[in-house]
Amino acid sequence: MSGELIRLGLAGLGTVGTGLAKILASNADWIERRLGRRVEIKTALVRDPSKKRDLPENADIRLTSDVQDLLGDPELDIIVELMGGQDTAYELITGALRSGRHVVTANKALLAHQGNELFALAAENQVGLGYEASIAGGIPxxxxxxxxxxxxxxxxxxxxxxxxxxxxxxxxxxxxxxxxxxxxxxxxxxxxxxxxxxxxxxxxxxxxxxxxxxxxxxxxxxxxxxxxxxxxxxxxxxxxxxxxxxxxxxxxxxxxxxxxxxxxxxxxxxxxxxxxxxxxxxxxxxxxxxxxxxxxxxxxxxGAGDLPTGSAVLADIMNLARNGRTPNNTGFQNAMLPMASILAPELVSSRHYFRFSVLDRPGVLASIAGVLGQRNISIAQVVQKGSPAGRSVPVVFVTHKAQAQDVQAAIREIDNQSFIAAPTVHHRILSSPA
Amino acid sequence: MSGELIRLGLAGLGTVGTGLAKILASNADWIERRLGRRVEIKTALVRDPSKKRDLPENADIRLTSDVQDLLGDPELDIIVELMGGQDTAYELITGALRSGRHVVTANKALLAHQGNELFALAAENQVGLGYEASIAGGIPxxxxxxxxxxxxxxxxxxxxxxxxxxxxxxxxxxxxxxxxxxxxxxxxxxxxxxxxxxxxxxxxxxxxxxxxxxxxxxxxxxxxxxxxxxxxxxxxxxxxxxxxxxxxxxxxxxxxxxxxxxxxxxxxxxxxxxxxxxxxxxxxxxxxxxxxxxxxxxxxxxGAGDLPTGSAVLADIMNLARNGRTPNNTGFQNAMLPMASILAPELVSSRHYFRFSVLDRPGVLASIAGVLGQRNISIAQVVQKGSPAGRSVPVVFVTHKAQAQDVQAAIREIDNQSFIAAPTVHHRILSSPA
Known part of the structure; x- marks a missing residue:
């Protein structure tokens, strides 16, 4: 990228695309003070170019429904993909990366499914693939x-x-x-x-x-x-x-x-x-x-909204505009990341909350506690509230750390008992992180 | 910077310097996976090179008390200033910047006093001056x-x-x-x-x-x-x-x-x-x-500590190692920032908390409230607790927004009253930020 102006091709003028246009309009001088260059949306790809839109007055954006007006325009420095969905977005992003253009996207679904391939393609073409807006809105x-x-x-x-x-x-x-x-x-x-x-x-x-x-x-x-x-x-x-x-x-x-x-x-x-x-x-x-x-x-x-997410899109744009170098997309040397080493889910250990719906009979508490004990699930707290006669009552157990396979087996076994009136409810408990 | 190894010259092996050495040792492979290069401390400037230190076993750091072993060594890519203080640190940092070396520092006092000059010098020499560790430890x-x-x-x-x-x-x-x-x-x-x-x-x-x-x-x-x-x-x-x-x-x-x-x-x-x-x-x-x-x-x-602050120093080092370009030190195009436009402190508006120490006499509350009212200070809440006979009692006022000049004048006037037993205590109240 060179020249005084950063020209964007924007795909999608929904909530976030409109938010980006608004920030670019209201903070144009501020952005130039930080970047030394102005940033503007030259062309926006939309389904219906004739639809009335709430765009800033001074935004001179050409609307088109033809993806070639983005991919085929050599003046565009960065393609911003905010249309969502997978197939068309995939075509647009891969086309832009192959043509040597930087891409900024908020498309978490696409990156979650096909990220490895897209980051490899960006690396091959030595361009940036920014996705700050894909996670948690404006939080960097x-x-x-x-x-x-x-x-x-x-x-x-x-x-x-x-x-x-x-x-x-x-x-x-x-x-x-x-x-x-x-x-x-x-x-x-x-x-x-x-x-x-x-x-x-x-x-x-x-x-x-x-x-x-x-x-x-x-x-x-x-x-x-x-x-x-x-x-x-x-x-x-x-x-x-x-x-x-x-x-x-x-x-x-x-x-x-x-x-x-x-x-x-x-x-x-x-x-x-x-x-x-x-x-x-x-x-x-x-x-x-x-x-x-x-x-x-x-x-x-x-975590969402037009301006917060637009703020993250703009951060990626400004970083790409600043850096003449090959961008650091994945944060690692290898663009194609190795397959994760995954702990088997049944071995995951955590504290747990159980709510058993039980019929109010003698021995029920002992019976539940017995099953938990056999499965190595150690009990930290129990609450049982008084019951209206003849109706089922909730009994709540809070446990120490236990393995998922033991928890699942205990729930299966307990839910088969005749004193259980409804399927057991179960949530994890976070170990105090802060 | 080029070559496979990033060589650091470190000034100061106190808490943070030792923390940096520990992280570099324990996470060496991890850092190389992200950066494609290894990072090591070649030379450390200390007051007493013979002093016994708690350094990682595999850290091969040359200790010196001669600043020229940092400034005069062309192999050093980045000078890391963690000695604190102002005069020697100033000499070291300006020397390093003038010799075209990037600098990373945690020296908030020096930057607060002489930042404008140092950032201008860094810009003139087209090198980076990183200071992530100067504010709030490891928080980026x-x-x-x-x-x-x-x-x-x-x-x-x-x-x-x-x-x-x-x-x-x-x-x-x-x-x-x-x-x-x-x-x-x-x-x-x-x-x-x-x-x-x-x-x-x-x-x-x-x-x-x-x-x-x-x-x-x-x-x-x-x-x-x-x-x-x-x-x-x-x-x-x-x-x-x-x-x-x-x-x-x-x-x-x-x-x-x-x-x-x-x-x-x-x-x-x-x-x-x-x-x-x-x-x-x-x-x-x-x-x-x-x-x-x-x-x-x-x-x-x-906000502090060997490893959290070391983490921030390392982030700066890795960013400088990654970027071949002229670094973005101030976040603005101009390295020499303009003088701030400052609101006169007496015009600052805020909510306030006052604790008046008063002798328990009739009319005191009315008298205080009267002064506050004359100064345009509107009262949101008052608490007066029962008093042991003859002793002074605290009366607490929480106000709506008021200007600092009115607050100061009101306190002066009230503290001159005969019923005031001790100087009035005063804190601001933050408007709910989140």
């Missing part, structure tokens, strides 16, 4: 892992990576709503899409976790091998019980490294209410890292 | 301001930047200690130095704030014009009153921008206990930013 976690903490081996990374899920859980906690009502609130406030599946079933957080594992460990962890649970099963009574024990229920994305093996997953977990991660409420995201040199570090901010 | 705040949030104008930046002061205040809060006992605890635990003056009187936080203002605003704010208060005057009874109102007392470094004017200072302030900043306890640091695009962002971590 990609650069922090690639550069700020580059000398650290990350022992534990724990993220609240999906603002929609965190908003829903926060509403359930603070207002006592059930899942459906809280989801409706999130949709009314614009925090959840009409089809919220990716958010509430954990897959959006899973995509981001795959990217974080690449950045923190330099390993390619196949999405298909990542255990993923969402929040649709979270029950208000478990939120209330968790509160009694001093915890909040959060959707957690986590990777831990032990003896060279990675143990990763997206799951609901109890987080200490008074910990700094327990204070991450509403649509906010946070990533708590434990590096072998730096110790615990947390980054916190809005 | 320098890079975040220079790059991750580069497209943002930062409206408010609020930092807990001194771990010693925060540890002392946390001990006073959680264990009810007075200032002297808590300071002693900090010294026993190694969080405070034998001479803790810079930490407890706010000057260390002030040095860091000057650097943050440069990074966030691209302006040179003279240290001499920064209002600085420490924590030596913090009284356990104010911590207890603050708690009653739902606040913690913290040592805050803050810069706000309004209509192009900067309002900056280091001061004690009441921070909402349930806010995420209110959860920053012990020796931890945090920086909460409000960017015009990204919204609120917080970075949290250990």
């Amino acid at each position: 976690i990609v650069q922090t892992l690639k550069e700020g903490l580059a000398g650290n081996q990350i022992k534990v990374l724990t993220g609240i990576l999906n603002g929609t899920a965190n908003f829903i859980l926060s509403e359930m906690t603070s207002r006592g709503l059930d899942f459906q009502s809280a989801l409706h609130q999130a949709q009314v406030k614009g925090y959840a899409e009409a089809d919220p599946t990716l958010d509430i079933e954990g897959m959006d957080a899973a995509h981001k976790l795959i990217l974080l594992i690449r950045l923190a460990h330099g390993q390619d962890y196949p999405l298909s091998r990542l255990p993923v649970t969402g929040i649709t099963h979270v029950d208000p009574q478990d939120i209330a019980f968790a509160d009694e024990f001093g915890y909040r229920i959060k959707l957690i994305a986590q990777v831990r490294e032990t003896n060279g093996l990675l143990d990763a997953g997206v799951f609901t977990a109890l987080v200490r209410r008074e910990s700094i991660l327990g204070k991450v409420d509403g649509a906010f995201n946070a990533i708590l890292l434990d590096g072998d040199a730096v110790g615990p570090i947390m980054l916190y901010g809005q | 705040i320098v890079q975040t301001l220079k790059e991750g949030l580069a497209g943002n104008q930062i409206k408010v930046l609020t930092g807990i930047l001194n771990g010693t002061a925060n540890f002392i205040l946390s001990e006073m809060t959680s264990r009810g200690l007075d200032f002297q006992s808590a300071l002693h605890q900090a010294q026993v635990k190694g969080y405070a130095e034998a001479d803790p003056t810079l930490d407890i009187e706010g000057m260390d936080a002030a040095h860091k704030l000057i650097l943050l203002i440069r990074l966030a605003h691209g302006q040179d704010y003279p240290l001499s014009r920064l209002p600085v208060t420490g924590i030596t005057h913090v009284d356990p009874q104010d911590i207890a009153f603050a708690d009653e109102f739902g606040y913690r007392i913290k040592l805050i470094a803050q810069v706000r921008e309004t209509n192009g004017l900067l309002d900056a200072g280091v001061f004690t302030a009441l921070v909402r206990r349930e806010s995420i900043l209110g959860k920053v306890d012990g020796a931890f640091n945090a920086i909460l930013l409000d960017g015009d695009a990204v919204g609120p962002i917080m970075l949290y971590g250990q």
Whole structure:
């Protein structure tokens, strides 16, 4: 790139694309003061160029529905892909990289599925592939892992990576709503899409976790091998019980490294209410890292939205504009990362929360405790509340560390007992990270 | 820089220098995997080369007391200045920059006093001057301001930047200690130095704030014009009153921008206990930013220590090793930053906490409230506790926003009244930042 102006070809003028246009317009002089050059969107690829759009008045953007107006225009310095989806985005990004153009994208799903191939292609063509906006909105976690903490081996990374899920859980906690009502609130406030599946079933957080594992460990962890649970099963009574024990229920994305093996997953977990991660409420995201040199570090901010995500897209653009060198995309020398060394999921160790729905009969507590004991699951706390006659009652167990295979076997065995009135509810408990 | 090995010349083998040597030894393969090159300390400048030191076994470091062994060695790629102090460090850094060598330093005091000159010298010689380790230990705040949030104008930046002061205040809060006992605890635990003056009187936080203002605003704010208060005057009874109102007392470094004017200072302030900043306890640091695009962002971590600070030094080294280009030291095109536009301190507006020590006479409350009202200070809450007969009693006022000149005038006037038994205590109250 040379010359005074950085010209962008933008694919997608939705929320984030419009946010980027707004920041470029409102902070044009500021950006030039930092960069020495101006940045402008020359052409935007949209489905319907005739549609009325809320763009800044001084933005002189040519709208087109023809991808060749981006790929075939030699004046464009950087292609910014904010259209989402996989097939067309893949064609656009690979086409841009092959033509020697830098690419900036927020497409976590595409990178989670085909990142290794795309980073290799970027390296082959000696261009940048920026993706700061793919994880946790405006929080600069990609650069922090690639550069700020580059000398650290990350022992534990724990993220609240999906603002929609965190908003829903926060509403359930603070207002006592059930899942459906809280989801409706999130949709009314614009925090959840009409089809919220990716958010509430954990897959959006899973995509981001795959990217974080690449950045923190330099390993390619196949999405298909990542255990993923969402929040649709979270029950208000478990939120209330968790509160009694001093915890909040959060959707957690986590990777831990032990003896060279990675143990990763997206799951609901109890987080200490008074910990700094327990204070991450509403649509906010946070990533708590434990590096072998730096110790615990947390980054916190809005995980989505037009301007926060636009801020991250712009950071990538400015870094690419500044650097004449071959960019550092993966944070490692090898663009094609090796396959991850994965700890078998059944061997993963964690503390657990169980809620058993039992018929109020003598010997039930002893029977449950007996099964847990046989499976090497050691009990830390038990709560049983009084019961209306003849109805099932909840019995809550909080355990010390236990292996997943023992936990699964114990639940299977207990759920087969005649005194069990409903399937057992089960969440992990985070070891105090900060 | 070229060749397979990055050779460092290190000035100072104290806590941080030894920490850097440890990380380089334990993570050598990891660093090479990220960088494609190994990093080693070739020569270390120390006062007494014969002194026994706790260095990694495989570190082959030549010790010297002659600064020319650093400045005169053409094999050294980067000079790392971790000796502290001002005169010798200044000679070393300017010598290294003039000889075309990159410099990495943790010397916040030197940069706060002479940063503009040093950055200009680095730019003139087209070399890097890295200082990630100067602010908040391993927290990557320098890079975040220079790059991750580069497209943002930062409206408010609020930092807990001194771990010693925060540890002392946390001990006073959680264990009810007075200032002297808590300071002693900090010294026993190694969080405070034998001479803790810079930490407890706010000057260390002030040095860091000057650097943050440069990074966030691209302006040179003279240290001499920064209002600085420490924590030596913090009284356990104010911590207890603050708690009653739902606040913690913290040592805050803050810069706000309004209509192009900067309002900056280091001061004690009441921070909402349930806010995420209110959860920053012990020796931890945090920086909460409000960017015009990204919204609120917080970075949290250990603010000092051998390995956390060593991690930041290493990040700078790795970035310099990666980048063949002219480095981006200030985050702005101009190395020599313009003088800051400063809001007159008497016009700074904030909420306030007052504790008046009054003799228990009729009309006292009305008299105080009258003075505050005449000075346009609007009262939000008042607490007066019962009194032992004849002794002075504390009366606590929490105000809405008021201007500093009105606050100072009101305190002067009230402290002249015959019913005042001791000078009025006064802290700011942070507007809820997150």
